[in-house]
Amino acid sequence: MEHGFIAWAKQRAMRLPKIKLGIGDDCALIASDGSDWVVTTDSLCEGTHFILDQCGPQAVGRKLVGVNLSDLASMAAVPVAVILSLCLPRKSADLLGSEIYEGVCEACEKYNVAIGGGDTNVWDGPLVVHLTAIGTARPAGSWLRSGARPGDKIVLSGRLGGSLLGKHLDFEPRLKLAQALYPLGIVQAATDISDGLGIDLLNLTAASRCGAEVELDRIPISDAAMERSKSSGHTALEHAIGDGEDFELLMAVDPARIDQLPSEVDGVPLTVIGTFVSRTGLWSRSKGRIEQLQPRGYVHG
Numbered sequence: 545m546e547h548g549f550i551a552w553a554k555q556r557a558m559r560l561p562k563i564k565l566g567i568g569d570d571c572a573l574i575a576s577d578g579s580d581w582v583v584t585t586d587s588l589c590e591g592t593h594f595i596l597d598q599c600g601p602q603a604v605g606r607k608l609v610g611v612n613l614s615d616l617a618s619m620a621a622v623p624v625a626v627i628l629s630l631c632l633p634r635k636s637a638d639l640l641g642s643e644i645y646e647g648v649c650e651a652c653e654k655y656n657v658a659i660g661g662g663d664t665n666v667w668d669g670p671l672v673v674h675l676t677a678i679g680t681a682r683p684a685g686s687w688l689r690s691g692a693r694p695g696d697k698i699v700l701s702g703r704l705g706g707s708l709l710g711k712h713l714d715f716e717p718r719l720k721l722a723q724a725l726y727p728l729g730i731v732q733a734a735t736d737i738s739d740g741l742g743i744d745l746l747n748l749t750a751a752s753r754c755g756a757e758v759e760l761d762r763i764p765i766s767d768a769a770m771e772r773s774k775s776s777g778h779t780a781l782e783h784a785i786g787d788g789e790d791f792e793l794l795m796a797v798d799p800a801r802i803d804q805l806p807s808e809v810d811g812v813p814l815t816v817i818g819t820f821v822s823r824t825g826l827w828s829r830s831k832g833r834i835e836q837l838q839p840r841g842y843v844h845g
């Protein structure tokens with residue numbers, strides 16, 4: 545959204561000091577005297593990202609931490625602290641604020657992250673919550689979206705699709721997985737799946753100036769995607785490609801060392817779903833046929 549604005553801001557921010565990597569990846573990299581800082585921010589708006597009556601304020605707090613930590617995980621960063629800002633509806637500000645904070649605290653405790661304060665406003669609008677997460681970068685280099693090369697294998701953690709049935713509120717940012725894979729030195733690029741496999745893969749290929757060929761039969765489909773497909777008018781595969789908010793990791797792995805890729809980490813499966821290619825764009829391979837893959841997942845033809 546607001547691509548015009550984002551493109552403009554990207555150019556404008558480049559002229560500012562201390563930015564090693566600015567707008568366009570999962571997090572920014574900021575130079576420091578020691579390890580670089582890895583910084584990301586996300587907002588959740590009532591009615592757009594959650595229905596408060598359905599999920600409750602604590603889940604909103606947990607999700608807010610989770611989405612930001614997922615971005616840190618996608619750069620293999622080590623989380624350090626979060627800063628929380630709330631815009632609370634006037635009629636229930638105190639109760640709502642404390643319950644969201646409880647959810648944030650719960651998640652921060654789980655992932656060993658400090659809460660470095662924040663800001664609270666009361667207003668007449670709906671609930672809007674913002675969180676900024678700060679981590680430290682790996683001295684040997686962060687995983688970026690721009691590191692994939694033609695020939696690299698496309699590797700995915702977990703199973704995709706149907707997050708609306710629960711996973712979008714209750715997921716595990718893949719910090720442990722990143723921690724386990726980073727020392728192997730086989731991951732060349734990564735992002736997390738927030739907008740959907742198709743769109744996030746397209747963003748990764750655009751940053752890496754290559755394309756991707758996905759073997760549709762290999763995409764791991766979640767039970768929730770199967771469930772959704774019974775009533776949605778879309779196939780489970782379409783849900784897996786297009787739904788988003790899976791918060792799994794999408795990686796480019798060195799093909800020469802693909803045999804070092806574990807089949808799972810702590811019960812989370814790792815699956816090779818295709819190959820990065822020099823021909824730009826997204827392509828699907830199914831039963832020997834190669835076709836253009838629509839990023840939203842609705843496959844025609």
Ligand SMILES: [Mg+2]
Nearest residue numbers: 570615736738
């Ligand atoms: Mg991301």
